[in-house]
Structures are given as C-alpha cells and as structure tokens.
Amino acid sequence: MRYTRSSQLFNEAKQYIPGGVNSPVRAFNAVGGDPIFIKKAKGAYLYDEDENKYIDYINSWGPMILGHAHPKVTEAVIEKTKQGTSFGTPTEIETKIAELAVKMVPNIDKIRMVNSGTEACMSAVRLARGFTGKDKIIKFAGCYHGHSDSFLIQAGSGAVTFGTPNSPGVTKGTAQDTLLADFNNLENVKELIEANKNEIACIILEPVAGNMGCIPPKDGFLEGLRELCDKNDILLVFDEVMTGFRLAQGGAQELLNVNADIVAFGKVIGGGLPVGAFTARNEIMDYLAPTGPVYQAGTLSGNPLAMAAGLTVLTELYEHPEIFKSLAEKTAYLHEGIEKALIDHKITHTINRKGSMISVHFSEEKITDFKSAASGNNERFKSFFRGMMDEGIYIAPSAFETWFLTDALTYDDLDFTIQAVEKVAKNL
Numbered sequence: 001m002r003y004t005r006s007s008q009l010f011n012e013a014k015q016y017i018p019g020g021v022n023s024p025v026r027a028f029n030a031v032g033g034d035p036i037f038i039k040k041a042k043g044a045y046l047y048d049e050d051e052n053k054y055i056d057y058i059n060s061w062g063p064m065i066l067g068h069a070h071p072k073v074t075e076a077v078i079e080k081t082k083q084g085t086s087f088g089t090p091t092e093i094e095t096k097i098a099e100l101a102v103k104m105v106p107n108i109d110k111i112r113m114v115n116s117g118t119e120a121c122m123s124a125v126r127l128a129r130g131f132t133g134k135d136k137i138i139k140f141a142g143c144y145h146g147h148s149d150s151f152l153i154q155a156g157s158g159a160v161t162f163g164t165p166n167s168p169g170v171t172k173g174t175a176q177d178t179l180l181a182d183f184n185n186l187e188n189v190k191e192l193i194e195a196n197k198n199e200i201a202c203i204i205l206e207p208v209a210g211n212m213g214c215i216p217p218k219d220g221f222l223e224g225l226r227e228l229c230d231k232n233d234i235l236l237v238f239d240e241v242m243t244g245f246r247l248a249q250g251g252a253q254e255l256l257n258v259n260a261d262i263v264a265f266g267k268v269i270g271g272g273l274p275v276g277a278f279t280a281r282n283e284i285m286d287y288l289a290p291t292g293p294v295y296q297a298g299t300l301s302g303n304p305l306a307m308a309a310g311l312t313v314l315t316e317l318y319e320h321p322e323i324f325k326s327l328a329e330k331t332a333y334l335h336e337g338i339e340k341a342l343i344d345h346k347i348t349h350t351i352n353r354k355g356s357m358i359s360v361h362f363s364e365e366k367i368t369d370f371k372s373a374a375s376g377n378n379e380r381f382k383s384f385f386r387g388m389m390d391e392g393i394y395i396a397p398s399a400f401e402t403w404f405l406t407d408a409l410t411y412d413d414l415d416f417t418i419q420a421v422e423k424v425a426k427n428l
C-alpha cells in the first residue's frame, strides 16, 4: 500500500502527541485520511516514509522559497552549529540580518527577532497598544495571525478547518477588544471606527490573505485602510508572515505600494528555522524594552542557527531579485494550466493568485473574503487533494490555505503538476 508506513507512524504518534501532530492542520482532518510522514526533502521535492516522491506546493507553509536543503543554507547552519548553538548573549550575525532586512523592506528602521509568526504578531499588537495607549484592535474574518488569544476570533487556517475560529480558552475580556471586519470591505471598517472612537490601537491584516486560500486585496482597499488609520490615529499593522520576502524583497508593502506602521514577519525570514520578527520606524520601535516601556523578550530569540539560515536566504533574495519575477511567472503558468484542465472537464472553480501564492477554489463566485471562501465545494476539494497526493503532488490539506511556489520548481515540474490536475479532474 502506498501510505502504509505513514499510517503506522501516525497511529504511534497519536499515543503520545495530541492528535498525533504538533500543529493541527498537519493532521488532514479537513481532507480525511492519515497524514503522510516526511522523511526528507530536497529542492522542490518531498520524500515520505513509504518512499513516495511529491512535488511540494506547501514548502513548510511558506519558508522554503529557495527549495528544501538548499546547499548554502545547509552549510551555513552546519558551520554555525560547530561554534555552539545558543548563548543568550548578543551575537554579530543578529545585526547582520537586521541590517539586511532594513535595507530590503521599505519604511522601517529597526527589527526585533522572535521565534514564530505568532510571537511576531502578538508583540506587534502589544507594541501598537503601548504606543497608542489604546486597547482595541480590528482584525478581519478569515485572517490568521497565529494562535495568540487576541487573534482567535474568526481566525482562518487550521482554526476554521477545526471548527474553532473562536477558540475556547480565550476570555470574554480579550475577545471584546478584538473587533471583526470583512476582508476587502472598507465600509465595514469605517463603521467600526465610528462606533469605537479613540479606542482603536491598530488594524491588523494579511495584506494578501493566505489563510482562507489566497485572497488579494481589492484595488483601493489597502490605500483606504491607510487613509482611515492616518485620519484616526490608528496604526496599520501588516502581517507579512506569508508575504514578507516572498512577494517582493520588501514584501507586500513594496509590491502593493502601501506602507504599514508595524510589520510582522515569519516563515521566509527564518529560512526554515523557527524565526519571526516585527519591525517599524524608530519612533515606534524605540518604545520597546530595553529602550522603551513595552516589554517583549525571548530566551532563544536571535538564535545563531536560525539567524544563519535566515541571513543566507535573505542574502540570496537580495542578490538575486530576479527570483521574485521568475516565481510570479511560474505561478502564472501554473494558473493557466490548471485553469485549462478544469475548464476542459467542466469543473466549476475560481483561482486566486498574487506573486507566488495561488489557490484553487471549487466555487464559481469571486473569492474576496471569508464568506465567499467558505462557499466552496469542500467535498470536491477533498477529492482533488487526495487525487493530487496520489499523483505525487503535495498541496495544502485544506481549502483555507494558499499554495506556495519555490524557486527550485522547474517548468517540467509545473507541466507534471498540470497533467496531474488533468487526470484528477476527470474524476471530480
């Protein structure tokens, strides 16, 4: 059987790990069946414990923009490891990656490293609250900013898949301070601001949403938010955990030409090791401890191995900015191929794409917000996912996730993927 060993390993894992996984969406609940256990990965490919090979469109949920086990990243991490893995003191490499990030990203002066996207967003909001002296935040239904309490209000990603967009364990008090708006709906945001005059510290969003599938902002949406923030003394926080160093060197701020006040990063900035970061102009960042009063800390923050991986990836992206163009072209090619295959087989669908983020929704409606994303045919998505996996193509095991392309993909890989869609579409 194709997945025998993975299923065995999953059964063993379930005895000692809740649900057998250390992050819920890995468990395949949204698509049914057992998850595959990965043994190793190289370039654009994953290899599971049953020796099956897959073209990878998850890429560790975003970080592996240069592909798996990139030789330069591997070497940098091995060399650093030999010198000790953590000291809890400042190290030179932290300044190097900070300097490079500040060079690459528009409109920022300083950056603070943390260990995950969750921490980055949580700290960004604390800083926004501390800086403005206000408590409330606006977030958008279907956006996911990690699993910190304030964000588990109509959250996207695994929180939707598992039916807990509002998780038990989040207190009423915390939930009260998170106001909810519809993505791409400026009117909605205006109403919330009117009803909560001088109480809103920040608006946080994924500038291109990736946790309800891929949903780009409508023309004028981000500009409108910028204007509303400026008029009402509200900080605009971009959660660029997915889009940062992926859509462009300077992320969504650069690609879409709208500046945020605070930006959260994760994924690519860690090159596949556990890293998040948040950043802003001096005026805001100097409000952070030890210079300022807003507290934030981390035993392993700025860890040398993580910084070595991150610095190597950022350096590659900085020195080869053509990667972003090439990734966007590959994604457009994939889009066209999948679209043709689905049309040929009369499968109702909508494909959304921005840069190297893309998602396929089995719905005729335009997918512009959480409601429209949720209207997709989930049974059809499940068959699509299983069919693709059987053909050796690994996409996210939920319709509420974007796919991420990697620079390691060749046009042969893309053609193979499109052929797989043609085969799978016959049986949808």
Ligand code: PMP
Pocket: 061, 115, 116, 117, 118, 119, 121, 144, 145, 146, 147, 157, 206, 210, 211, 239, 240, 241, 242, 266, 267, 276
């Ligand atoms: N923000 C966004 C936009 C994300 O996609 C994610 C994770 N997928 C997070 C925050 C949380 O990051 P982490 O899982 O590293 O805590």
